Amino acid sequence: MALKDSIAWYHFAAPKNFYPLAGKMIPWFWGLTIVLLLVGLYLSFFVAPTDYKQGESYRIIFIHVPAAWMSMLIYLVMATYAIIGLAWKVRLADMMASALAPTGAMFTFLALWTGAFWGKPTWGTYWVWDARLTSELILLFLYIGFISLQSAIDDPRRAAKASSLLAIVGVINLPIIYFSVQWWNTLHQGASVSPTMAPKMATIMLTAMLIMTVAFWMYTIAIVLMRVRRIILERERQTTWVMELLGDETVGEKDGRK
Amino acid sequence: MKTRHKRMAFILVGLAGLGVAAWLVLNALNSNLALYISPTDVLAGDAPKNQTFRLGGLVVEESLEREDDGLTVHFKVTDSANTIPVTFTGILPDLFEEGQGVVAQGKMQGGVFIASEVLAKHDENYMPTQVADMLEEGEKLNQQEQAGGSATVVPQTP
Amino acid sequence: MSEFFAMGGHGFYIWVSYGVTALFMITEVIAVIRGKRTVEKRLARLARTLSRSE
């Protein structure tokens, strides 16, 4: 059983085999994303009640917290792929890391943006330099650094190695973001949901937030799979399987025109 | 030195360094590295003198007074041990309320904190209005029972 | 209806947040689809020229 599993991993770690698999998976993840987003948004706006303290403005939590969680989760996954890519020379892992970065950067930006637009009506300010906000901003810089370094190096192999190294160095920032609200007193609230304590949210609010989180997660998987397919084509363009794949497609196109 | 010995030496140095780093970090976490300062620390002299700093705590219930100009407000900030009066001229954030968390930036002047900016700090609890109302009712009942002399009721921590 | 959009006076902040999030996600999807199509076209042209030269 274990052997069989490892063979499957080995099989799909080859870009050639992963490319069609990803293609088959993408529609499913899009389907999940859309269903969950619809349910999550319905719960967020029509079912979840008004908060006793913040009134309606708390509804930003349904995108703010999922975006912030995804920003950290994506970095963690990206760094894991970076380690796999560096240590075991798995090309697909390098490609996954670079496919994850733009989406991670986007969610980091969204977490900051929605946070600012939530902070203004509740705290009375868009921005404050407390530990949580500053460390999340640093995360955005790390993502941008990763993307820039990768695009600045011409040789894809070297680019993957250098940016993977950078991603690994930047992991140190993750615990700082996560624990900042415990370690220092910040303007940012403490965690409403944590693995060690009972959630400090009404069940329906929590449900809406978790569904939105899963929706963002599915979105991430779908978009990253799409992006990694492009990256696979680009980096494997000299191989025969890509040539055949695209050669067939162009033939099909010509036939269609006739 | 053999490679193995060298590797051992590196690992030992690494572990020792990690220990030192951990000790330093723990040491730092115990002391002041905060966005704001509590009233107790301010009264103990742990706040900057003649300089702006951030004061944080809860707004004391029924301490809010508005002047006639409608802009200047007086209220008291507490950390449940000590209390400092605050004066602020300007628009308060929507979430500002008695009994709520607040972070004010300003200076001490003769025992009064003159704030130039007031930010509201909210906690991590979210619940529907009705539930909150019910909880409040329950708390009132509790307090009445307490006043009635019931010894079994555990006082709620704020 | 307008009460719903007002969101108790905080409509602006809520709708800007949700709007920007939607904008970014949709833009990302479009960008990725377009990017893949460009790459496919470029590589297909490459494949065609190679097969012709053979």
Added chain:
Amino acid sequence: MSDGVLTSGVQGGLFAAWRAMLVRDLTLAMRRRADVLTSLFVFIIVVSLFPLGVSPEMSVLRGIAPGVIWVAALLATMLSLGRMFADDHQDGSLEQMLLLPHPLSMLVLGKVLAHWLVSGLPLVLLSPLLGMQLGMEGEAIGLLMVTLLLGTPVLSLIGATGAALTLGVRGGGVLVSLLVLPLYIPVLIIGTGAVDAGISGMDYEGHLSLLGAFLVIALLTTPLATAAALRISVE
């Protein structure tokens, strides 16, 4: 097989190599004084521009002095990062360095120490002068020096990793700032925080031990990361 004749092996130890690395880089810096002085002048000029640009009033300047001096030190360090490995990369010395029979991370540490002695330590030594220029007082100046003494080596260590990652890369100069800046921010915040706390009569021990922790962590991790980045850069 005449193994014995040729493989007399390495006689001098790691320490000798380390010292040679230090001597080499210091000698090179002395022969290239203009480069070294440039970043020092940037430090001085940036700080000196503030009284002209912001306000000549001492009370205003005193308030921003720690931040200004720290930011200037950060900029000056960033400016000097480019030459840490670039010349060695260009003339092939870096390849030879990678082929030395010693752990590369240790050699990197020697190089970083040389860099700090040339471009970090002078900043620390100059800071009292600039502090006085901005109206800082005795005790605060002492504290500023201590924070810079703990902080500038961290800047050099992190900077080395950034410089190694961007070796031989298009637009490396701008890129190195982008990579290094996020990791510099905590050092800057804690460094200025300590001086500010000291000036206002508060406890600054926490800040200093955090700076110390940064230094220890950077000493442990960045040489390894830099060594790995250097190996990648010559590929």
Added chain:
Amino acid sequence: MLEIRDLECVRGDHRLFTGLNFSLQGGELLYLRGSNGSGKTSLLRTVCGLLEPTEGEVLWKGGNVRSQRDEFNAELTYLGHLNGVKGELTAFENLQLGGALSGLAVSEDDIYHALERIGLGGREDLPTQVLSQGQKRRVALARLLLSQASLWVLDEPFTALDVGAVDQLAKLIEAHLQKGGMVMFTTHQAVDIRAGAVREVNLDALDS
């Protein structure tokens, strides 16, 4: 001693060579041939451990060179396209510091003697940036005289050298081989080196 197993090298999109196998024993000379861009330099750098092979491995005394870098490097001297000579330092300083870095016990006399032999007598104390291209190359070659390594990896060692220096280097290589050393090199020039065993690897002859 040195063994190359199933080595593959890819640069960018291009596979330079694959399935390369050979070994080298003490006293043997390996003459690496191939047209421009056939991967000679890449192969030499892979052997040194500067490049990571995409497939296969380089073994030194039976162990992968990447897992015993310090031991392997102690027995390796590499001369690449770049001289690795610091222009701001004099020829003497370059060799002295180079020796200290690689942990060799070389005396000042050794260094002066080496510079004398390589034809740089009287120029020991000039910053190398004022020297000519060929003279700079000689400074790099002087490292071979001081080296106690058993494996020499030389990438186009004869470029920029005049006839006399080419002869001298050829003799140097011969002497090293006679002592039981190993040499791997590539060149475009026709050079006459008398050695016990000469192996030839032609990268053009491999199918990639």
